[in-house]
Amino acid sequence: MMDIVSWENIYELTQSYRALGPIIGVLLPFLEAFLPFLPLFAFVIANATAYGFWVGFLLSWAGTVAGSYAVFLIVRKFGQARFLHFMTRHKRVQKLIHWVEQHGFGPLFLIICFPFTPSALVNVVAGLANIRRYYYLVTLMAGKFVMVFIVTFVGHDIRALFTQPIRTAIVVLLIALLYVGGKVLENRMNKKAEAEFRRIREEQRRGQQ
Template sequence: MTDFFSLENIEELQNSYRAFGPLISVLLPFLESFLPFLPLFVFVVANASAYGLWIGFLLSWGGSVAGAYVVFLIVRRFGQARFLNFMTRHERVRKLIHWVDRNGFGPLFLLLCFPFTPSSIVNVVAGLSGIKKGEYLLAVLAGKFVMILTVSYVGYDIRALITQPGRTAVVITIVAVLYVLGKVLEKRLNAKADKEFEKVQAEELQEEQEKDG
């Protein structure tokens, strides 16, 4: 195991990854938007390590933004189709759609800033909501910029992670903080969405009772 993480093996892996060319470096983050079980964090680190901080960041950012927006457009186009109707039957999805309709850019941008946010769910909910296409594109561009640049910075120098234990400790701390903050933000936004949705339901019920009366 120690030999596997030697500098020679790390550099060999970097060279092998780079040999696939930039297309695969864009394609993998793009596919993660459709297949959320794929490890976007790993792809971003691999790109930054193989191509350097800025080129690796641009490759990851371009692929991830393109994938997220394509998913959004597909859901926006076919969201009312019968084979996608099952998503809007879930109360949680309806609450999130209502939350996006009410709050728009802000919460979407914040959610997309964190690497462990389930961005595939964000893309689908945004596509089912009434948010404007340009507004969501801006949220994706800005949110992914912050998230991917942070992860790229964390992972661009794999050599340092092996040879500098202090930097490794800092990186682990940053990743842990990002994870915790992302989950706390997600929980708070979900709670606010629940509260607003219940308020709207109560208002609609009151209106119906007044009509019946």
């Protein structure tokens, strides 16, 4: 009985969400790029539940790509301005900027593919790095396509999570794997970037002697 009531409550929420129109389905993922504390995972699932698999996927994908690219362009234009200069002085950001410039598409694509990695930081770093606008747009579109598709697939049938416990267990396991995988990738990238950064600093120090 609790499962039925819970499902009915969620169904009513999704219908209310859908009544707001598809613009909200694009706007919320767009805003998440500027406000990373917002739950992108939840927005993608809400779109998939309210609008169906493919429409929900396209709304989420368009919104998150547009928002991420907008952040990238803003940082690219104003990154050297005084009010954003504090970012370039941060050691972690400097390390990641160098890492992105050296390794390009591969690391960016992989880290964007995972839904729990800090995509906001990636957008900022890419904006500060020496990456062509078109190049980053293509990377964003490809990485976000994979990420949004995975999350949409996981959450497009919320009712099944209440009626099919095996499917629920698989979904929970998949989410856990995505979370762990994203964190492992993030940590490895940070370690490699730090090692590369130290090597360059050491070479510069030796050259000055």
